[in-house]
Amino acid sequence: MCKRSGEALFAPVSFTVKGGELVVIAGPNGAGKTTLLETLAGLRPLSSGNLSFEANKNWNDWLENSHYLGHKLGNKGILSCLENLKFVLEIYGHRYNRSEGKMALEQVGLNGYEYQLASELSAGQKKRLALSRLLLLKHSYWLLDEPFVNLDQMGCEWLYQLIKKHINQGGSVILTAHDQQKIHQMASQHIILEQP
Amino acid sequence: MIRYWAICQRDLLATWRKKSGIYQPLVFQLLIVTLFPLGLGAGAQTLAKISPAVVWILALLGTLITLEHIFKDDFEDGSLALYVRAGLSLPMAIISKALAHWITTGLPTVLFAPIIGILLHLPETAYGVLMLSLLLATPIFSLLGAVGSALTINLRSGALLLSVLVMPLLAPVLIFGAGAVLETALGNSAKGHLLLLSGALILTITLAPFAAAAAIKVNME
Numbered sequence: 001m002c003k004r005s006g007e008a009l010f011a012p013v014s015f016t017v018k019g020g021e022l023v024v025i026a027g028p029n030g031a032g033k034t035t036l037l038e039t040l041a042g043l044r045p046l047s048s049g050n051l052s053f054e055a056n057k058n059w060n061d062w063l064e065n066s067h068y069l070g071h072k073l074g075n076k077g078i079l080s081c082l083e084n085l086k087f088v089l090e091i092y093g094h095r096y097n098r099s100e101g102k103m104a105l106e107q108v109g110l111n112g113y114e115y116q117l118a119s120e121l122s123a124g125q126k127k128r129l130a131l132s133r134l135l136l137l138k139h140s141y142w143l144l145d146e147p148f149v150n151l152d153q154m155g156c157e158w159l160y161q162l163i164k165k166h167i168n169q170g171g172s173v174i175l176t177a178h179d180q181q182k183i184h185q186m187a188s189q190h191i192i193l194e195q196p
Numbered sequence: 197m198i199r200y201w202a203i204c205q206r207d208l209l210a211t212w213r214k215k216s217g218i219y220q221p222l223v224f225q226l227l228i229v230t231l232f233p234l235g236l237g238a239g240a241q242t243l244a245k246i247s248p249a250v251v252w253i254l255a256l257l258g259t260l261i262t263l264e265h266i267f268k269d270d271f272e273d274g275s276l277a278l279y280v281r282a283g284l285s286l287p288m289a290i291i292s293k294a295l296a297h298w299i300t301t302g303l304p305t306v307l308f309a310p311i312i313g314i315l316l317h318l319p320e321t322a323y324g325v326l327m328l329s330l331l332l333a334t335p336i337f338s339l340l341g342a343v344g345s346a347l348t349i350n351l352r353s354g355a356l357l358l359s360v361l362v363m364p365l366l367a368p369v370l371i372f373g374a375g376a377v378l379e380t381a382l383g384n385s386a387k388g389h390l391l392l393l394s395g396a397l398i399l400t401i402t403l404a405p406f407a408a409a410a411a412i413k414v415n416m417e
Contacts, residue, residue: 043277044417063283072274078210090202091282 302334
C-alpha cells in the first residue's frame, strides 16, 4: 500500500512479475500510478506490505537489475547528449565507450545531436536521450512512467518495438500509460488502481 | 570511488560552463569591499581595525549566495533519483558535491582573500592566518550549506530560509575565524582559534553528509 500526505492513495494491490512480462499500471489522474512506480523503484518507502525480488536476492540486486525512468528524466541541461550518457554509465560503475554511446543515440533518433547540450533539445528529444540509457545499461527490469509522453508517432512505434524486443528476450517491463491501445493489448497484466 | 568522482567532475564541468558560479561570489565580495572606504572614510587605521571581521563576513556571504543550488538542480532534473537508483551511498555523493562546491566557491575565496585584505589595509602579519583560517572554514561552509540546501530542495524560493537555517550554524565559525585573524593582527597567537576551527571541520565532515542525506530522503518521499 502507498500513502501520500498520510492518506492511502489506492486500494491495496498485489502482483507478481515474471521474466518476459509487460505489466501496465492504469488508473485516472491522481490515482497513484507514479507513486506506485516510485515505490517499486525504491524512491519512496512502502506504507505497508512488502516487495521481494527473486529468491535469495536482496534489494541491491533489484537496484542493479532494474532501471527507472520517471517524469524527471535525469538529463543535465548543461551537458551534451554524450556527456550525459557518460555520466550515467560512470555512476553505475560501467565503462564508457564513445562509439557505444553514439550508437545508442543513433538508435533513439538523436544522430547528429551527440555534442548538442541537453537543454537545447526538444521535449521529445530529451525523452529519447533518457530512453537511450535503457540500451546502454541493459537492465532486465524496466520501470517506465508514461514513457510515450512527448514522443512523436515514429518515436512511439520505436518504443513499442523496443519493449516488445526486451520482453521477447526475457526482460520485464512495468509501465504506466493512458491512451496507448497497442501497449494495453501487448500487456500480460493490468494493475488498475482504484479508490481505497 | 570513481563513481563518486564522476559526480564531482560533472559538477565542476557544469560550474565551469555556467561561469557565473565561480565569479559571482568574488564580484559580490569586491563590490561590497569597495563600499567600506566610501562609508567609513579611507583612514587606514579604521579600515585595519575592522578588516579581519569584514573579510570573514564577505567570505561567508559570498558562499551563502551560492548554496541554494547545491542540490536543487539535481532534485529538479531527476539526478538525485539517479544516484539512489545507481545504488550510490547518499552521504558519499553529498561529499562529492560539497567538494565540487568548495573547489568552485571556497577555494577561490581563500585565494582571493589577500586582495580583499589589501583593499582593507589588513596588517601584513595576518595574511597567512587569514588564508589558513579560511582554508579550514570554507569546507565547513560548503558542508553545512549542503545540509541547508538539502532541507530546502522542495521549496520554490528557499534561498532566504536556507540563509536563516545555516547562519546560526556558521556563526561560531565566523567568530573563531575572524578572531584568529584579529589576534594575529594584534600580535597574539591564533593557535587556539585555529585548533577549534580544525575540530569544527572534522565534526562537520563526519556528521553533515549524514544530516544532508536524511534531509534529501525526507524531501524525496
